[in-house]
Amino acid sequence: MTSSEPTYLDCNCFAIRQAARFVSQLYERHVGQAGVTAAxxxxxxAIHRRPGTTMAELADxxxxxxxxxxxxxxxxxxxxxxTAEQQDASTRAVALNLSDAGRTTLHEASLRWIEAQKEFEEKFGRERAAELRKSLLELTSME
Structure with missing residues (x-):
């Protein structure tokens, strides 16, 4: 192998997945204190932002x-x-909503999420974090 040949260190997928695991672990430490995983x-x-969203809408x-x-x-x-409730009898689509317990858990986890955000930005830099988010969100909107 010559030095001009790409290696796994040149692989975008490898770098993104490795970074995703690192970031996930950081957030898991924080939001896990509220009894939920980062995912x-x-x-x-997402359900809180769009109450009544369907499975298909949320998946997208x-x-x-x-x-x-x-x-x-x-x-x-x-x-x-x-909660998942059928929208009407003519469709199989269900509307997803947070229960009272879900809203309480989200609130508790949000406080921990703020801590995770601060830790990430302290380690990575606030401006770099903003640019990274922008780039990653652009990536997921490519078609």
Whole structure:
């Protein structure tokens, strides 16, 4: 292999996945204190932003496969944090909402999320973090 050949260190996927694991671990330490994972926190926040959202809408917003979303929502429904009610008899679509317990958990987790945000920005830099978020959000809106 010559020095001009790309290596795994040149791989965008490798770098993004490694960074995602690092960032996830940081956020897990914080929001985990509220009894949810970082992934569950993002789902609770997304449902809170759009009460009554359907599974399909939420899957699109979260850039997730619907079957993955269903599996991710099961523990939140089991623990009484998220409700799923059929919209009407003519459709199989269900409306997702937070229960009172879900809103309370989201509030507690949001306080921990603020701590995680501060820690990340202290380590990475506030301006760099803002640019990174902008770039990553642009990436997920590419088609």
């Amino acid at each position: 569950q926190f993002t789902l609770l926040a 917003a979260m850039v997730m496969e619907r079957t993955t979303l269903v599996r991710a929502l099961k523990p939140l429904q089991r623990d009484g944090l998220v």
